[in-house]
Amino acid sequence: MKGLAILGSxxxxxxxxxxxxxxxxxxxxxxxxxxxxxxxxLAEQVREFRPAVxxxxxxxxxxxxxxxxxxxxxxxxxxxxLRVAAWPEVDIVLVAVTGVAGLLPxxxxxxxxxxxxxxxxxxxxxxxxxVTALAGRAGRLLRPVDSEHSAIWQCLQGxxxxxxxxxxxxxxxxxxxxxxxxxxxxxxxxxxxRHPNWRMGPKITVDSATLMNKGLEIIEAHWLFGIDYERIxxxxxxxxxxxxxxxxxxxxxxxxxxxxxxxxxxxxxxSYPERWGPLCEAPDLVALGALTFEAPDEERFxxxxxxxxxxxxxxxxxxxxxxANEVAVAAFLGRRLPFTGIAEVVARxxxxxxxxxxxxxxxxxxxxxxxxxxxxxxxxxxxx
Numbered sequence: 001m002k003g004l005a006i007l008g009s010x011x012x013x014x015x016x017x018x019x020x021x022x023x024x025x026x027x028x029x030x031x032x033x034x035x036x037x038x039x040x041x042l043a044e045q046v047r048e049f050r051p052a053v054x055x056x057x058x059x060x061x062x063x064x065x066x067x068x069x070x071x072x073x074x075x076x077x078x079x080x081x082l083r084v085a086a087w088p089e090v091d092i093v094l095v096a097v098t099g100v101a102g103l104l105p106x107x108x109x110x111x112x113x114x115x116x117x118x119x120x121x122x123x124x125x126x127x128x129x130x131v132t133a134l135a136g137r138a139g140r141l142l143r144p145v146d147s148e149h150s151a152i153w154q155c156l157q158g159x160x161x162x163x164x165x166x167x168x169x170x171x172x173x174x175x176x177x178x179x180x181x182x183x184x185x186x187x188x189x190x191x192x193x194r195h196p197n198w199r200m201g202p203k204i205t206v207d208s209a210t211l212m213n214k215g216l217e218i219i220e221a222h223w224l225f226g227i228d229y230e231r232i233x234x235x236x237x238x239x240x241x242x243x244x245x246x247x248x249x250x251x252x253x254x255x256x257x258x259x260x261x262x263x264x265x266x267x268x269x270x271s272y273p274e275r276w277g278p279l280c281e282a283p284d285l286v287a288l289g290a291l292t293f294e295a296p297d298e299e300r301f302x303x304x305x306x307x308x309x310x311x312x313x314x315x316x317x318x319x320x321x322x323x324a325n326e327v328a329v330a331a332f333l334g335r336r337l338p339f340t341g342i343a344e345v346v347a348r349x350x351x352x353x354x355x356x357x358x359x360x361x362x363x364x365x366x367x368x369x370x371x372x373x374x375x376x377x378x379x380x381x382x383x384x
Contacts, residue, residue, distance in 0.1 A: 003089045005032030007105055008096035010041045012201045013119045017094050020267045023279055032084040053087050055080030081105050086112035095120045099326050103127045110134045117269035119145035121220045126319035127364050128223030143269040150265035151243035151256035168245040169217055170237040172197050174209040181300050185340045189333050197240040197260040206329045210342055215307020219318055229312050236294045241283050259283050303343045315355040316367035323371035324349035331379045349374050
């Protein structure tokens with residue numbers, strides 16, 4: 001029995017993680033939950049799973065929504081999030097909060113000696129050097145929850161790193177894979193949120209449409225697996241059945257296949273090194289008929305190139321990339337910026353940044369704040 005804390009329990013990944021916990025009550029005990037402002041859903045989760053501790057920005061509302069006998073320890077704000085991540089009864093922390101907000105609780109969990117299942121790619125994008133160094137000192141394996149990184153992790157079991165030639169990340173291409181640059185300029189948030197394969201939150205869904213999501217995953221793969229950027233490649237795979245591949249030095253290629261269902265990588269991150277009974281059916285290859293692959297177009301989707309450049313430069317630049325992207329995506333969803341403006345804003349913010357090498361946590365947070373302010377200023381000029 002593992003004590004589980006889910007940070008971001010009311011989001012898409014958090015809700016699916018609770019489905020896994022519900023399916024395996026003899027293996028997982030939900031000890032802690034943390035969420036934002038969806039207090040009504042959080043209250044339902046508390047009543048069902050009876051965690052020992054909960055953190056939310058709506059602490060008073062949650063307390064009012066629960067009967068006295070239903071109330072766990074209720075904490076508020078960022079400090080509460082950090083305390084849940086380090087709660088004594090917790091064995092494994094699933095970090096599924098959105099954006100750079102996942103960095104501090106990830107560090108808190110590692111400092112407390114917890115296992116970390118990471119569903120938040122921005123944590124490694126912004127603070128990969130700090131996080132991986134701390135994980136190494138703590139003797140903890142970062143368990144990837146992204147389907148692509150989970151696939152690579154699974155393909156590498158039993159292999160030695162010196163045998164690996166390259167990693168190949170697959171991307172669905174999103175809803176606009178075949179759109180021209182001109183057409184992309186006019187797409188709406190509603191169109192961007194209609195992902196053809198995956199059930200995800202708004203921010204990551206837009207990132208999938210711009211291919212920024214895959215760019216962030218390149219940086220994440222670099223830190224998770226300690227591999228050079230030149231040995232990480234992206235291919236478009238519209239069916240989302242092959243989740244990623246590992247190419248070995250003898251020319252052999254191992255791939256992990258599965259239906260596009262996030263419960264599979266979530267379950268593997270929580271069950272490792274075991275495999276528990278299936279929540280998901282295996283793909284029917286005969287029914288699928290064909291699996292196709294193509295090269296990404298970085299002219300139409302420049303976010304992929306920007307992320308790779310940020311990763312290679314390193315230092316504070318990936319944090320700047322991530323922060324500017326978060327602001328630009330929010331502006332697009334708020335109809336303040338066209339779809340093609342997302343990458344344009346990110347590029348302009350990156351161009352103005354003076355990168356700090358081997359940054360401290362303070363350097364990273366300062367770069368994050370600077371990038372957000374500049375991105376907002378640039379967007380304000382577009383909309384004025």
